[in-house]
Every structure is written in C-alpha cells, then in structure tokens.
Amino acid sequence: MIELKHLNKEYKTKKGTIYGVRDVNLSIRKGEIFGIVGYSGAGKSSLLRCINLLEKPTSGEVIVDGVNLTTLSKPQLRNARQKIGMIFQHFHLISSKTVFDNVAFALKAAEKSAEEIKKRVPELLQLVGLADKADQYPAQLSGGQKQRVAIARALANDPQVLLCDEPTSALDPMTTKSILALLRDINQSLGITIVLITHEMEVVKDLCDNVAIMQGGVVIEQGAVYDIFANPVQPLTREFIQHALDFKLPDPLWDKLDSGSKVVKILFRGHAAEQAIINQMLKVTNVQGNILHGKIEYIKDKPLGTFIMEVKGEQSEIDKALQFLVDQSCGVEVVNRD
Incomplete structure (x- = not known):
C-alpha cells in the first residue's frame, strides 16, 4: 500500500x-x-x-x-x-x-x-x-x-x-x-x-x-x-518499552532487599506467559524467589508477561536458575539500582 x-x-x-x-x-x-x-x-x-x-x-x-x-x-x-x-x-x-x-x-x-x-x-x-x-x-x-x-x-x-x-x-x-x-x-x-x-x-x-x-x-x-515489545534490540527501544510497561522499582523497596541477592527482570513471551515457569524453576534449583513486581499484557491478543524478582542463594544456583529460565525461552536481565 x-x-x-x-x-x-x-x-x-x-x-x-x-x-x-x-x-x-x-x-x-x-x-x-x-x-x-x-x-x-x-x-x-x-x-x-x-x-x-x-x-x-x-x-x-x-x-x-x-x-x-x-x-x-x-x-x-x-x-x-x-x-x-x-x-x-x-x-x-x-x-x-x-x-x-x-x-x-x-x-x-x-x-x-x-x-x-x-x-x-x-x-x-x-x-x-x-x-x-x-x-x-x-x-x-x-x-x-x-x-x-x-x-x-x-x-x-x-x-x-x-x-x-x-x-x-x-x-x-x-x-x-x-x-x-x-x-x-x-x-x-x-x-x-x-x-x-x-x-x-x-x-x-x-x-x-x-x-x-x-x-x-x-x-x-x-x-x-508484539515482537518489538517482546524482544527490543536497540537501547532507545528498550527505554520506550520500559516507560510503557512501568518497571521501575521504588527506592524503599530496594532498601529492603538482601545485599547478596540478585534482582532480575523476566520476560515471558507467548505461551510461556501462561505457564508456571517460576514455580518450576524454584523446584529444580536451590534458590529462593521473591516477586517484586509483575503483570501480563495482551498485545494483539498474545500474552506478554513481565516479572521483576529477587533471587537469593549460592551464585552457582542463581546461575542455574537463570539458565533454566533462558532454556524456557524467557528473556532474563539482571536489574541494577539506578
């Protein structure tokens, strides 16, 4: 056209x-x-x-x-x-x-x-x-x-x-x-x-x-x-999407987190957004998880889930947990305090 x-x-x-x-x-x-x-x-x-x-x-x-x-x-x-x-x-x-x-x-x-x-x-x-x-x-x-x-x-x-x-x-x-x-x-x-x-x-x-x-x-x-929201490549695109989906954690919440824990943002694309993947991760790894923020958006009737989660445990187990999520086709990003 x-x-x-x-x-x-x-x-x-x-x-x-x-x-x-x-x-x-x-x-x-x-x-x-x-x-x-x-x-x-x-x-x-x-x-x-x-x-x-x-x-x-x-x-x-x-x-x-x-x-x-x-x-x-x-x-x-x-x-x-x-x-x-x-x-x-x-x-x-x-x-x-x-x-x-x-x-x-x-x-x-x-x-x-x-x-x-x-x-x-x-x-x-x-x-x-x-x-x-x-x-x-x-x-x-x-x-x-x-x-x-x-x-x-x-x-x-x-x-x-x-x-x-x-x-x-x-x-x-x-x-x-x-x-x-x-x-x-x-x-x-x-x-x-x-x-x-x-x-x-x-x-x-x-x-x-x-x-x-x-x-x-x-x-x-x-x-x-949907693809741009689910897998943004450019930094500017990621910035736009972060504003649209409002992922920023408030300072008082950061203050309460354990110093040895990691905060990760997990993106569940398509079918994965409707599965109990976090529950499965906690069962197969020796880590503790605390969900800090999360929601599922529907873009053109396709689900896109985003969760921010505190993960605690030995570093090797944390690495194993994050790899499990990646293997389930989830996007995983470690979040740092701005």
Whole structure:
C-alpha cells in the first residue's frame, strides 16, 4: 500500500544542512495500523509529511497504492492527496465555522455538490459520534470532540490512507482511549490504512500492528508490535518499552532487599506467559524467589508477561536458575539500582 524507498529530507539553514529523514525504507500493508515512534526531533513528523508530500523529499520514492507521488504534477498530486486524509495534534479546526461547516470544508475543496455535502456530513458526524453537534462551534467542544471533528473532516473524501500526527498527545488519558478506540473502529470497518506518529509506546501497544522506532532521522528498529515489545534490540527501544510497561522499582523497596541477592527482570513471551515457569524453576534449583513486581499484557491478543524478582542463594544456583529460565525461552536481565 505504502512504500518508502531510500527517503531523505534535508533542510538548508544558515548553520548548515539539517537531516530530517535519512535513507528510510518502510513498507506499510493495506489495512494495517502502522506506528512511528520517536522523541521530539527524531524526524517522525517530517517522515509523515513526506508521505503526502506536504514536505517534498530531497530524494527517494513515496509510492502509495502503486503510484509514485514524487513524479506527479501539481494537479495530479492534488487529486492523489484527496485519498490521503490527515489529522493533527491541535485539530486545525476553523473557529468561525460550525462543526458541520468544518467537515464540509474538505468536501467543498474537492468540489462536491451542495446536495452531496448535505448528505455526507451527517453520515460522517454519526460515524464519529457527534451527530448532535453539527451546529456547534469548536469553542463549545471538548478536546476529544474537536479531534473527532478533525477525524470526520479527514474521512470526508473516502481516503485510502489516514495520517495521524500525534493525534492524542493533547488529550487526557480517558479521552485518548476513546480516540484510539474510534481509530481502531474506523480501521476495521472501513479498511483504511492508518499511519500514526507518537512518542508514547502505550499508544502503539493499544492500537498498532507494526511499528518503526526513529532516532536522528533514521529508523533504528522496526517490526510487529508484539515482537518489538517482546524482544527490543536497540537501547532507545528498550527505554520506550520500559516507560510503557512501568518497571521501575521504588527506592524503599530496594532498601529492603538482601545485599547478596540478585534482582532480575523476566520476560515471558507467548505461551510461556501462561505457564508456571517460576514455580518450576524454584523446584529444580536451590534458590529462593521473591516477586517484586509483575503483570501480563495482551498485545494483539498474545500474552506478554513481565516479572521483576529477587533471587537469593549460592551464585552457582542463581546461575542455574537463570539458565533454566533462558532454556524456557524467557528473556532474563539482571536489574541494577539506578
């Protein structure tokens, strides 16, 4: 559906060239939800805006549904963009227009008839749960409602692709969940391919099928969301996941631990997350175990268990216990106090 090939975006400044995107290659399948994650300045917004050529790439190819957008004339590109909707962090609604007219704006830009607009706008507002807000103005809406209007506007011309630029970062947690649920419903009911950028792995975990991690304009790691959570390779990826799954132990707990013990983080992937592996480990080794923290997440309906555990005993027995876990396909990492 979307192919990015050797994509580069450079910005010329008085201080020299800034590289927003560096040799990015991505393949996004039709109908999937693809996340792009990175901290501020990582290049994720530049990359997203290159997909619909709001930012013209310095070099490389952007192929959407078999068409290389970088080769199109301006009129051809305008037509192609009608099939690529976009929503933004700060909604970009027109404050002087009603909800109805904000959604209608996209249809007027596509030169739809007044009759088509009159029929289409109520359908879109019904889809996003705002059928009763047509005559209100943006100032009368909550943040979540404003984003729903923006989503309705982005869907006005039946796009094949929906680009989402930090769509929930200005919203509170409960509203974020409702917007993510709406995007998931839109993806499933309409089959729209969604590309979403965020700095929150929690959003990726809840919504996306695949994810790319960006740093310094480069994609440093990519893959299925479950695989990235279960086996992160890059330090930045591990940092994002640690924040998302909240593994940090409080200082008072560290103070209570025996000086000779080891603290280990154990990752149970797939089938192993539902087995009594820790109990088995304690039976076959001469160690004592004390679970300090643990939970099982379900990512795309696959379990991923994470436990932090204090292990006490002779060093040889501790080594034997950790090797047992590794042999059971568990990820094992010794945790040190920061």
